[in-house]
Amino acid sequence: MEPMNSRARGYKDAVKALNSLQSNFATIEATKKLGPSVNRNEVSLREVYEYTRRLGYKPEDFNKLNLIHVTGTKGKGLTCAFTESILSQYQGSNGPIGKIGLFTSPHLKSVRERIRINGQPINELKFAKYFFDVWDRLSSTESSPDEFPHLQPCNEVKPMYFKYLTIMSFHVFMSEGVDTAIYEVGIGGHYDSTNIIDTPVVTGISSLGIDHTFMLGNTIESITWNKTGIFKKGVPAVVSEQVEHPEAIEFIKERAKERQVSSLEIVSPNILPTHQKLGLAGDFQRQNAALAVKLAAIRLEKLGVPLDELPNYEEALLPDKFISGLEKTQWPGRCQIIKDKPGFEKITWYIDGAHTIESMAVASKWFAQQMETSKPAANNIKVLLFNQQNRENAGDLLVKLYEVMASSKFRFNHVIFTTNVTWSSGDYNADLVSMNTSKDLVDKLVVQKMLAGIWSELDQKNNASTRKHILHEIETSANFIKSLTNEADVDVFVCGSLHLVGGVLVVLDNEHD
Structure with a gap:
């Protein structure tokens, strides 16, 4: 990890440096093959104590928060x-x-959402300032080579993505006087x-x-x-x-x-x-x-x-x-309903980042209830937009969704499996970049095709399709709406991943970098 240069460093520089701390897909896969390791978990937590020490804090200092x-x-x-x-x-x-501080994860549209003060994400200026406070301090301090050999050389090795943001959040809240x-x-x-x-x-x-x-x-x-x-x-x-x-x-x-x-x-x-x-x-x-x-x-x-x-x-x-x-x-992103976005006036988006079996069950039930109670939905076109790129149980999530919907009187007219890539250029918004997935699997739509196959077995009357990026799906929906009669509306259920939800919100708001 090369040290950042001394020029003025802004928010985009901070996000770029932060993204460099994401674990790559190959590393995750290699770790999985080793099997669960309590020792590695213990070492990982010890690292947090060590990094906060190098920032000048002791754990008991945070009690004032x-x-x-x-x-x-x-x-x-x-x-x-x-x-x-x-x-x-x-x-x-x-x-x-x-002052109230809130640290959560993951974020939807901007990484700043993870560190909030009084209900609002910290602004870009403060994010950059505190990010580089931590970066520079960790670049100029040392850990014992005997106790932490894997943190050497200390001026280059930084905490992984989530760990870095956790440590940074403590520094932000202490510096900003959160109580x-x-x-x-x-x-x-x-x-x-x-x-x-x-x-x-x-x-x-x-x-x-x-x-x-x-x-x-x-x-x-x-x-x-x-x-x-x-x-x-x-x-x-x-x-x-x-x-x-x-x-x-x-x-x-x-x-x-x-x-x-x-x-x-x-x-x-x-x-x-x-x-x-x-x-x-x-x-x-x-x-x-x-x-x-x-x-x-x-x-x-x-x-x-x-x-x-x-x-x-x-x-x-x-x-x-x-x-x-x-x-x-x-x-946002949890049981959220969005209507009448410019260019999508006849689409209602039902958005939930459900990505566990339990949350998928309740989110699907919520969508079915909305179809029954929110408006006369019997004649509306219903679309499922789904992705879960990282989890081995992605197919189980889909089966649970199907089971809940099958018990209702509603069916999807169209089922679409997309990647989490944001734009048609093949780019992610910088805040949404994920390096924890295999680029090759994403490019070849391997997961999407697998999910489409599962759905086709569950519902043989419904042909599922795949998309390479979120914008493609939303543009397709817009063109599809134009082909319908003026009386027809479309209900789109977006679920399976908070990364997908974040990308959809960015595209709907046209927030291209």
Whole structure:
């Protein structure tokens, strides 16, 4: 890794350097062949401690951020969004909450979305500044060659993509004076890069499921062990009801005792008023909202907010600010509906980044419900736009989607499998570049053809097609609309990957680099 030169360095320079830290496809495949390695996970986490030391921080320094740490298989990012929105209602000159930081992943359109302050991604100027603060500091400091031989030479070796952004987020929040920081775990929990947090205010776990089996194991017990790794001694833990995997509760209780948490609460969505409105669509959001209510209340109680001004769980009563926070929560790419985009006036886009079996089930159910309740959709053309480039269970996701739709009265008229390449030139937007896929497989549409074959077996009446890039699909849709009668509308369900969702949003907004 060559050091950056001394010329003025802006946001595009930062994104280019950041993209150079993505692990390449060949490395990932070689690692998979080695099999799961706890030792490698331990080494990886030790690296985060070492890099933060070289930045001048100790883990206990981050306690001043009053961290809320959240993991889970599905809903963890949405829980963080609800929590942020609730706490933001307590900001202001007389409010107990100051600056709120939020670290989440992945991003949709811009990498800046991963590091937010007071609900907004940090701007390009600040992103570049803090990115190169970290870059330059790590280029000019040393790690012990005996203890960290794989980090040599220190002026060249940098953390991998997610790890770098995690470390950078701590630096941003400390520098910007954040006094409440919400952290979404990347993968798992025990060995995740975010798990250098020393003493958070509270830890939370959303719904659990079978995912990332290469790293976390293929049983609910092994996955629960990893997720509960964020539990800390003397810190309260709050966990969603585990509807899909109720057996996980006993594992969670065992780990809570082992990790010596101060308290463990299992949260039911029944703590919310029956008809509580939420800013995010989908019945399943009630569970995420309930978890967020508990997390936010614990933070506010520690700030001295009187108990009579906090939620009354027994009577399912929420203070006005909690109600407002839940209603105002926004999170693009999750159960998002977009209508009347210029040039696409007759298309309604139903967008969800579902990419696990559990999330695919709920997203598909949400789409089917929208078809039943949002408008008279019986005569509308229905299109599925799908991709999942990285996961070995991409076919299983597709089967789950088909099963849910088959149980409804709706069918797709057209099914299209695209890559995540953004533009017809074969380029990605810089913020959307993914080096974790095989370029050869993408160019030859290997995954797309495989998925099309699976769908054709599931639905022999529906011929699936493939596309080389997102713009091609959207242009095809536009031309298709023009061939229809004026009365016809089109409903497009976009799912399978947050990378696909981000690309679609960029194309719809015509945000070419």
